[in-house]
Amino acid sequence: MRGADDDRARFVVVGHAGRDLVLEVGGLPEAGGSTEVRRRIERLGGKGASIAVGLRQLAPEAEVVLVAALGDDDAGARAVEEARALGVGTARLARRGTTALLVDVVDDGERRLLEDVTDASLVTVADVEVAAGDIRAADLLVLQLQQPVGALLAAARIAADAGVPVLLDGAVEGDARDALVGMAAAVRADAAEAELLLGRPIESRLDAEAAAASLLERGPRLVALAAEDGDVVAWHGGARWFPHGDAPVVDPTGAGDAFVAGIAVGLVRGDALEEVGGLGAAAATAAVQRLGGHPELAGVEPERGERAARPQGGER
Amino acid sequence: MRGADDDRARFVVVGHAGRDLVLEVGGLPEAGGSTEVRRRIERLGGKGASIAVGLRQLAPEAEVVLVAALGDDDAGARAVEEARALGVGTARLARRGTTALLVDVVDDGERRLLEDVTDASLVTVADVEVAAGDIRAADLLVLQLQQPVGALLAAARIAADAGVPVLLDGAVEGDARDALVGMAAAVRADAAEAELLLGRPIESRLDAEAAAASLLERGPRLVALAAEDGDVVAWHGGARWFPHGDAPVVDPTGAGDAFVAGIAVGLVRGDALEEVGGLGAAAATAAVQRLGGHPELAGVEPERGERAARPQGGER
Numbered sequence: 001m002r003g004a005d006d007d008r009a010r011f012v013v014v015g016h017a018g019r020d021l022v023l024e025v026g027g028l029p030e031a032g033g034s035t036e037v038r039r040r041i042e043r044l045g046g047k048g049a050s051i052a053v054g055l056r057q058l059a060p061e062a063e064v065v066l067v068a069a070l071g072d073d074d075a076g077a078r079a080v081e082e083a084r085a086l087g088v089g090t091a092r093l094a095r096r097g098t099t100a101l102l103v104d105v106v107d108d109g110e111r112r113l114l115e116d117v118t119d120a121s122l123v124t125v126a127d128v129e130v131a132a133g134d135i136r137a138a139d140l141l142v143l144q145l146q147q148p149v150g151a152l153l154a155a156a157r158i159a160a161d162a163g164v165p166v167l168l169d170g171a172v173e174g175d176a177r178d179a180l181v182g183m184a185a186a187v188r189a190d191a192a193e194a195e196l197l198l199g200r201p202i203e204s205r206l207d208a209e210a211a212a213a214s215l216l217e218r219g220p221r222l223v224a225l226a227a228e229d230g231d232v233v234a235w236h237g238g239a240r241w242f243p244h245g246d247a248p249v250v251d252p253t254g255a256g257d258a259f260v261a262g263i264a265v266g267l268v269r270g271d272a273l274e275e276v277g278g279l280g281a282a283a284a285t286a287a288v289q290r291l292g293g294h295p296e297l298a299g300v301e302p303e304r305g306e307r308a309a310r311p312q313g314g315e316r
Numbered sequence: 317m318r319g320a321d322d323d324r325a326r327f328v329v330v331g332h333a334g335r336d337l338v339l340e341v342g343g344l345p346e347a348g349g350s351t352e353v354r355r356r357i358e359r360l361g362g363k364g365a366s367i368a369v370g371l372r373q374l375a376p377e378a379e380v381v382l383v384a385a386l387g388d389d390d391a392g393a394r395a396v397e398e399a400r401a402l403g404v405g406t407a408r409l410a411r412r413g414t415t416a417l418l419v420d421v422v423d424d425g426e427r428r429l430l431e432d433v434t435d436a437s438l439v440t441v442a443d444v445e446v447a448a449g450d451i452r453a454a455d456l457l458v459l460q461l462q463q464p465v466g467a468l469l470a471a472a473r474i475a476a477d478a479g480v481p482v483l484l485d486g487a488v489e490g491d492a493r494d495a496l497v498g499m500a501a502a503v504r505a506d507a508a509e510a511e512l513l514l515g516r517p518i519e520s521r522l523d524a525e526a527a528a529a530s531l532l533e534r535g536p537r538l539v540a541l542a543a544e545d546g547d548v549v550a551w552h553g554g555a556r557w558f559p560h561g562d563a564p565v566v567d568p569t570g571a572g573d574a575f576v577a578g579i580a581v582g583l584v585r586g587d588a589l590e591e592v593g594g595l596g597a598a599a600a601t602a603a604v605q606r607l608g609g610h611p612e613l614a615g616v617e618p619e620r621g622e623r624a625a626r627p628q629g630g631e632r
Contacts, residue, residue: 021419025430028344029428031427032427033428034431037417037431037432074394078390103337107347112345112346112348112350115350115352115353116352
């Protein structure tokens with residue numbers, strides 16, 4: 001937990017980092033054909049990096065340490081420089097192999113991802129152990145779950161032993177799932193991930209609310225789940241529904257990462273749990289209105305949301 | 317023409333250069349979905365650069381000067397280094413703006429190109445004027461026609477005034493078309509480009525042979541045109557048909573560039589025109605069996621081809 005000599009909020013994010021290449025096109029070419037790229041953005045990417053950047057934007061005073069692996073190449077060097085320039089702590093960024101490349105082809109607000117997630121870009125147990133001191137000193141550990149289970153469990157255990165709350169983003173399958181959810185203070189998942197966590201499809205708002213109630217019974221004090229047309233945020237004794245707004249979606253990439261950053265900041269600030277979800281929803285709304293998944297979240301105000309249709313688990 | 321003190325063949329290529337990003341995937345994702353990249357190649361690209369590299373591979377003793385424009389950025393610096401390492405003369409490479417990016421998504425032997433051809437990457441009249449001395453000293457000028465017409469005409473006129481033969485690759489429309497074809501020693505075009513040159517569709521082998529005969533009447537002494545299933549190469553008094561082989565196509569990118577390099581080398585070496593086409597066809601065949609459009613052409617032997625079905629223009 002934070003030291004007496006420094007009252008800045010401290011976040012550690014364990015997750016993926018790489019290079020994003022965003023290509024905006026006006027329609028995909030047929031096989032054998034070609035199309036013009038209207039806009040091209042190249043920059044630091046990966047869900048871990050995106051969450052870390054969002055945290056710094058929403059909480060400019062906070063210390064944010066990113067635990068991730070970049071390549072021992074030019075692209076990796078540029079990504080480290082960019083993370084530093086955005087205020088993200090880079091001391092726990094491993095450097096090895098080839099930097100991952102995430103190509104995001106955006107066509108009329110819909111995206112297709114072509115992902116070259118190199119083996120070297122996955123976080124290892126050793127990467128986590130190097131960051132153990134940072135995790136123990138954190139106010140919140142964010143675990144982006146698209147990483148090897150061994151590294152995730154190692155990080156969660158270090159946090160649990162030190163009393164540091166853990167926020168999970170995404171899903172894993174198998175035994176690790178129950179262990180991680182059991183150690184989590186908060187869980188955020190999109191519809192496909194929630195299906196993995198619960199073993200049943202999440203289609204409607206009512207499905208999401210029922211799923212959130214069921215996850216709350218496993219230990220977390222906050223659960224945020226996405227359905228097709230909005231997000232439910234539930235806690236013991238209450239829940240709110242944040243419908244997706246009518247604003248046009250430029251690029252859905254990064255909405256989930258921004259949502260995670262929002263609830264992470266709200267939790268550490270000690271906001272009412274109702275407000276925590278509102279900040280996540282507002283950050284996600286801001287993210288989808290920009291091309292390329294990098295948020296611009298400074299100054300975002302919490303959304304209000306609606307009372308959930310279904311009662312959630314009892315007060316704790 | 318080549319100086320008495322140096323009997324190396326000299327080629328100048330005016331065309332496009334940039335960065336190629338080749339992504340091999342197993343099926344394209346649906347909107348909202350993602351797919352894994354199986355193989356990724358990043359390197360020097362663009363049709364001008366590809367032709368220049370092919371020339372050096374087919375004629376390792378030759379001097380090849382590339383007239384093109386790369387960005388004043390990291391990608392441009394890497395592209396210049398790569399061209400130099402491949403033996404291409406880089407003294408006439410302009411550096412300005414942002415390097416073009418050509419993304420080649422290859423799925424089961426079919427490609428889709430997403431092209432960010434930056435304005436800065438197009439060759440200007442000034443770029444050509446800087447290279448005037450190289451053009452005058454060349455044995456052959458290769459003009460890749462996907463460039464501004466003013467620069468193409470300027471280069472063709474410098475060559476014509478110095479008695480340097482010109483090989484055109486591709487097509488342009490309007491007045492410049494007749495001027496360029498009239499100055500050309502040889503013309504190479506794919507089916508779509510031949511349609512632009514002639515104003516009628518090229519579908520069958522017979523269409524291509526008829527189109528080649530018609531272009532020969534406008535001045536060139538060699539015309540090579542692609543149809544769907546092969547290439548026709550015609551000269552005054554003869555023609556051959558080079559059917560596409562049965563070898564599986566890994567990536568069709570670069571086949572035309574390799575074809576151009578083959579006929580350029582054959583023409584400068586003074587091969588029989590029948591052999592010239594065979595070297596082009598063999599180079600194209602080699603190119604389609606590699607991912608990413610960079611040829612590996614050293615040691616390619618001319619294909620034999622078949623007698624054309626249709627008699628060509630009279631002997632000259």
